[in-house]
Amino acid sequence: MALEGKIRDFGMSDILQLIGMQKKSGLLTLVSPEDSVTISFDTGMVVGAETCHRSQNEILGQALLQGELLEETALNRALALQKETGQKLGHILVREEMVESGDLASVIQLQAQETVYSIFDWTEGTYRFEQVPVTYDRENMKPLSCEKILMEAMRIVDEWPFVQKAIPSTEMVFSQTDPRRKLTILSGEDVDRAIDCAMNVTAEPSVDKTNGALQQDFPLSPMEERVYRLVDGRRNVEQLILTGKQGRFETCKALYSLLSAGLIEEISGGRDTRTKSGYAGRSRGRKLLRNLLAYAIMFLSVFVAATVLGVRGGGALSHVAGDVLGWFEPLRTVHAGQEMNRILFSCRVFYLEEQRYPDVLEDLVQKKLLQPQHLSDPWGRPYEFAISDRKLRLSSAGKDGQKTTRDDLQKEFYL
Numbered sequence: 001m002a003l004e005g006k007i008r009d010f011g012m013s014d015i016l017q018l019i020g021m022q023k024k025s026g027l028l029t030l031v032s033p034e035d036s037v038t039i040s041f042d043t044g045m046v047v048g049a050e051t052c053h054r055s056q057n058e059i060l061g062q063a064l065l066q067g068e069l070l071e072e073t074a075l076n077r078a079l080a081l082q083k084e085t086g087q088k089l090g091h092i093l094v095r096e097e098m099v100e101s102g103d104l105a106s107v108i109q110l111q112a113q114e115t116v117y118s119i120f121d122w123t124e125g126t127y128r129f130e131q132v133p134v135t136y137d138r139e140n141m142k143p144l145s146c147e148k149i150l151m152e153a154m155r156i157v158d159e160w161p162f163v164q165k166a167i168p169s170t171e172m173v174f175s176q177t178d179p180r181r182k183l184t185i186l187s188g189e190d191v192d193r194a195i196d197c198a199m200n201v202t203a204e205p206s207v208d209k210t211n212g213a214l215q216q217d218f219p220l221s222p223m224e225e226r227v228y229r230l231v232d233g234r235r236n237v238e239q240l241i242l243t244g245k246q247g248r249f250e251t252c253k254a255l256y257s258l259l260s261a262g263l264i265e266e267i268s269g270g271r272d273t274r275t276k277s278g279y280a281g282r283s284r285g286r287k288l289l290r291n292l293l294a295y296a297i298m299f300l301s302v303f304v305a306a307t308v309l310g311v312r313g314g315g316a317l318s319h320v321a322g323d324v325l326g327w328f329e330p331l332r333t334v335h336a337g338q339e340m341n342r343i344l345f346s347c348r349v350f351y352l353e354e355q356r357y358p359d360v361l362e363d364l365v366q367k368k369l370l371q372p373q374h375l376s377d378p379w380g381r382p383y384e385f386a387i388s389d390r391k392l393r394l395s396s397a398g399k400d401g402q403k404t405t406r407d408d409l410q411k412e413f414y415l
Contacts, residue, residue: 004128020044020146032125045143047136049115067242074098105140167252174264175233227254332378
């Protein structure tokens with residue numbers, strides 16, 4: 001029996017958690033108004049991801065071209081051979097020594113990861129998971145853990161809005177700041193050389209020399225240093241992503257840091273063309289503002305209701321206040337569901353770090369994965385936590401505080 005439904009009812013994180021925790025194998029097909037993606041799973045691990053808008057060969061070929069790993073004439077020859085033999089494009093490219101096997105594996109792995117991360121931006125569409133035998137390219141594709149994907153996706157969604165504000169388009173082109181700034185960069189290394197560089201008396205300093213001096217005044221992470229080396233005033237952001245083979249988010253984050261430090265500057269690019277794969281469609285800022293507004297309305301209503309109920313002989317107004325309080329009860333239920341998801345996710349993080357699940361929820365607080373207030377439901381009662389029959393269960397008795405009634409809330413997953 002297939003698992004299917006709407007993304008708005010069962011979010012992407014829940015779907016991946018379910019498949020990962022139950023170690024299922026099969027195909028997850030996601031369809032939105034803009035795109036369609038198929039993700040392959042083998043015993044709960046992601047082993048492939050493809051978008052249906054373009055063929056896999058087209059995506060792989062373009063990625064290799066833009067990553068400067070393949071010439072266009074070689075790609076055309078490989079595609080012609082593929083038509084004749086029916087073999088996979090990657091196999092032909094390696095066999096004919098057009099591409100190094102390690103470079104091919106890096107690009108295939110990167111493309112799969114980027115495709116999976118892109119779906120976390122989806123709020124509309126449908127999903128369908130079918131348990132079927134799955135085969136994949138074991139030589140070039142390293143299985144990805146659903147837990148690690150979810151943790152990385154959460155980090156990307158949180159940080160992407162800040163990065164995207166500075167790097168709004170993959171068509172942007174950056175260059176290292178003008179040679180006169182190298183007087184400052186090189187000043188701690190060799191004064192005569194810096195003066196010659198500024199006056200164009202000698203050749204430009206090597207990248208290695210420049211980066212060595214950069215590390216003195218502007219400590220760079222390994223990622224930032226790799227990206228800085230690739231910035232040459234010709235490659236656009238998309239090419240930097242593919243050439244560096246580090247992924248869209250990591251590359252753009254490094255560019256953001258270099259831009260903020262004044263080590264690179266924009267020389268061209270379409271700032272009107274927003275990055276199409278924006279991981280943060282559900283912008284954290286907009287979500288926070290929307291949630292704050294909802295809670296402000298709720299607390300204001302509760303305050304008004306309490307005031308009216310406290311007035312002797314409130315009469316009809318007391319009934320109105322009671323109705324107002326009732327209107328916001330669904331918000332508490334939604335909030336409880338979100339808090340329970342957060343607790344369950346923290347349990348998984350705890351497991352990744354400790355190789356065991358917590359004995360009690362307070363362990364998550366000691367590990368600084370949650371705050372003490374997160375362990376109680378919106379009605380002020382502690383969530384009930386239990387592990388039995390290879391299941392982790394989390395429950396709340398709901399508004400009435402009575403177990404086994406209609407308003408009970410429960411979430412669980414298999415261990």
